[in-house]
Amino acid sequence: xxLLVEERRLDPARPLRELVRxxxxxxxxxxxxxxxxxxxxxxxxxxxxxxxxxxxxxxxxDSVSILGSDDATTCHFVVLRHTGSGAICLTxxxxxxxxxxxxxxxxxxxxxxxxxxxxxxxLHLVGGFCDDRRLSQRLTSQLLRAFDRLxxxxxxxxxxVTELNDRQENGRHLPYIYGIAxxxxxxxxxxxxxxxxxxxxxxxxxxxxxxxxxxxxxDSKKKQLCIGPYYWMPFPHVDFWLEQSNQSILQxxxxxxxxxPPHFVSHIRATxxxxxxxxxxxxxxxPTQKPRLYKKNAEGLWERVSGQI
Numbered sequence: 001x002x003l004l005v006e007e008r009r010l011d012p013a014r015p016l017r018e019l020v021r022x023x024x025x026x027x028x029x030x031x032x033x034x035x036x037x038x039x040x041x042x043x044x045x046x047x048x049x050x051x052x053x054x055x056x057x058x059x060x061x062d063s064v065s066i067l068g069s070d071d072a073t074t075c076h077f078v079v080l081r082h083t084g085s086g087a088i089c090l091t092x093x094x095x096x097x098x099x100x101x102x103x104x105x106x107x108x109x110x111x112x113x114x115x116x117x118x119x120x121x122x123l124h125l126v127g128g129f130c131d132d133r134r135l136s137q138r139l140t141s142q143l144l145r146a147f148d149r150l151x152x153x154x155x156x157x158x159x160x161v162t163e164l165n166d167r168q169e170n171g172r173h174l175p176y177i178y179g180i181a182x183x184x185x186x187x188x189x190x191x192x193x194x195x196x197x198x199x200x201x202x203x204x205x206x207x208x209x210x211x212x213x214x215x216x217x218x219d220s221k222k223k224q225l226c227i228g229p230y231y232w233m234p235f236p237h238v239d240f241w242l243e244q245s246n247q248s249i250l251q252x253x254x255x256x257x258x259x260x261p262p263h264f265v266s267h268i269r270a271t272x273x274x275x276x277x278x279x280x281x282x283x284x285x286x287p288t289q290k291p292r293l294y295k296k297n298a299e300g301l302w303e304r305v306s307g308q309i
Contacts, residue, residue, distance in 0.1 A: 002148060002153065003123075003144060003147045003148040003154050003156055004153055004154065004155050004156065005023045005025070005026065005155070005156050006025075006155075008023070010022075010023065010144070010148070010156060012141065012144035012145045012147075012148045013145075016137070016140060016161075016162060016163055016164075017163070020163075020164070026156070026159040026164070027164060029157075029158060029159065029160075030158075030159060030160040030161075030164040030165070033126070033158060033160045033177070033189075033191070034160055034164075034165060034176035034177055034191070036190060036191040037191065038179070038191045038192060038193045039181070039190060039191065039192050039193070040192070040193050040194075040195060041066055041068055041181050041192045041193070041194050042195065042196065043195075043196040043198070043300075043301055043302070044299065044300035044301060045063075045064060045065035045066055045296070045300045046064070046065075046066045046067075046068060046181075046194070046196070047064045047066070047067050047068070047217075047218060047225065048068055048069065048194055048196070048197050048198070049067060049068065049069040049090055049091065049092055049217070050069065050092060050197070050201075050204045050205065050208065051069075051071075051072075051075060051092045051094055051205075051208050052092065052093075052094065052096065052207075052208050052212060052213065052214045052215070053091065053092060053204070053214070053215060053216075053217045054089055054090065054091035054092075054101075054104065054105060054108065054214060054215075054216055054217070055067055055089065055090060055091075055216065055217050055218040056087065056088065056089035056090075056105075056108035056109060056111075056112060056216070056218065056220060057087070057088065057112070057184055057218060057220035058085060058086045058087045058088070058112050058184075058220060059086030059087075059088070059184060059185050059186075059187075060086065061184055061220055061223065063223040063295070063296040064184055064218070064220075064223070064296065065183070065184050065185065065300075066181050066182065066183060066184065067079075067088065067089075067090040067181065067182045067184060068090070068179065068180065068181035068182070068192050068194055069090060069091075069092040069179060069180065069194075070178050070179020070180070070192065070193060070194050070197075071178060071179065071261060071264075071267075072092060072127045072128075072175070072177075072178055072179065073128075073129065073131070073175060073178070073254075073255065073256040073259045073260060074094070074095075074127075074128055074129070074131050074133075074135040074136045074139065074255045074256050075092055075093060075094045075095075075127055075128070075139070076092075076093050076125055076126065076127035076128055076136075076139050076140065076143060076161060077090065077091070077092055077093075077124075077125070077126045077127050077179075077180050078090070078091045078093055078102075078105060078123070078124070078125060078143065079123070079124040079126075079158075079180070079182050079189055080105050080106065080109050080121060080122070080123055080124075080154075081109070081121070081122050081124075081182075081187045082109050082110075082112075082113040082119050082120070082121055082122075083119040083120055083121075083122060083187070084113065084118045084119020084120070085112060085113035085119060086185075086187070087108075087109045087110075087112035087113045088109070088182060088184060088187060089105050089108045089109050090180075090182050091104075091105055091214070093139065093143065093214075094139070094255075095135065095138060095139040095142060096213065096214070097213060097214065098139065098142035098143060098146055099142070099145075099146045099149075100213075100214070101146075101214045102143065102146035102147060102150075103146075104214060104216070106121075106150060106152070108216060109121065110152075112220065120153065120155055121152055121153065121154045121155065122154075122155050122157045122187070123147060123154050123155065123156050123157060123158075124157055124158035124182075124189050125140070125143060125156070125158065125159055125160070125161050126158060126160045126161065126165065126177055126180050126189070127160075127161055127165060127175065127177065128140060128161045128162040128165055128175065129162065129165055129166040129167075129173050129174060129175040129176075129256075129259060130162065130163060130166040130173045131173065131255070131256045131259065132173075132256075133255065133256075135255055135256070136161070136162040137162050140161045140162045158189060160176075160177060165177055172258050172259070173258075173259065174258075174259050175259060177191055178193075178261060179191070179192050179193050179194060180192055181194075198302065199225070199227070199292075199294055199302050199304070200227050200292065202270050202271055202273075202274040203227065203228070203230065203274065203278075203281075203285065204227065205267065205270075205271040205274070206230075206232070206271050206274045206275045206278070206281075207230045207232065209235070209268075209271050209272075209275065210232035210233070210235060210275065211232075212230070212232065223295060223296070224293045224294065224295055224305070225293070225294040225295070225302060226291045226292075226293055227291055227292040227293075227294070228281075228285065228286050228291045228292055229281075229282065229285075229286035229289050229290065229291055230281050230285065230286065231281060231282050232275075232281060233279075234275075234279035234280070235272065235275040235276070235279070238272055238275055238276045239276070241253070241272055242269065242272050242273065242276065246265045249265050249268055249269070250264065250265055253268055290306070291306075292304065292306070293305050293306040
């Protein structure tokens with residue numbers, strides 16, 4: 001069934017500029033969204049989603065109140081919500097396997113919506129900018145096509161992507177929005193930053209840098225964050241990369257060197273150090289082949305409950 005704006009079909013084959021002309025309400029909504037000041041979201045009640053991760057839950061979750069992710073340049077955030085069940089999923093896509101990832105997102109929401117007949121699927125897409133390599137444009141197109149191929153009607157509610165998320169500063173193209181959050185109870189999405197990206201931030205980043213695929217990280221029935229077990233091969237030339245200058249790391253390990261947030265290089269260095277320290281995670285991190293499990297404690301913070309080494 002088609003991807004819809006209101007009750008009108010959106011043709012994903014049309015260039016973004018033509019879509020904006022056909023649906024001027026999308027541009028107006030994008031202007032309003034990118035005009036929001038960023039809200040700093042603390043760790044209490046937060047489930048932070050990294051690149052190539054997704055998390056789904058429902059409005060009845062009394063453990064997690066906010067889903068969030070940031071540090072996107074060419075990447076896109078996808079939020080899908082069923083208005084009847086209150087099931088919601090947030091993911092951070094980078095174009096690695098978009099069609100499969102969209103099916104994972106939709107399935108995660110539908111599994112949590114089995115007992116609800118009324119309601120509809122509502123979609124929010126945010127991220128990207130006018131990058132030199134046109135990676136953002138490609139990802140926007142991939143996402144629109146993938147959602148349009150679904151059997152279910154999907155209603156596009158927020159479309160702040162690529163050209164609609166682009167600004168210029170000193171001759172450079174940059175995103176307006178680097179991070180978003182979704183309120184689990186209401187489904188509201190908003191511009192956000194996250195001082196805390198844990199738990200296991202470096203480990204999860206190492207999984208992505210080593211080329212792993214999209215995975216689910218949250219069991220909403222058990223209210224558990226599930227990390228691992230992960231497997232990767234020794235990162236090629238890790239010592240070489242750690243010896244490189246900040247500028248070299250920025251130029252070679254980013255899809256958009258001129259648009260990265262200030263902490264990009266320090267984050268990549270920390271991830272490379274982690275990969276060097278743990279070349280075989282099945283031996284040093286997951287010797288029992290079981291995941292690290294976390295639950296929210298009384299203060300709303302993640303607390304390790306199993307998977308201890």
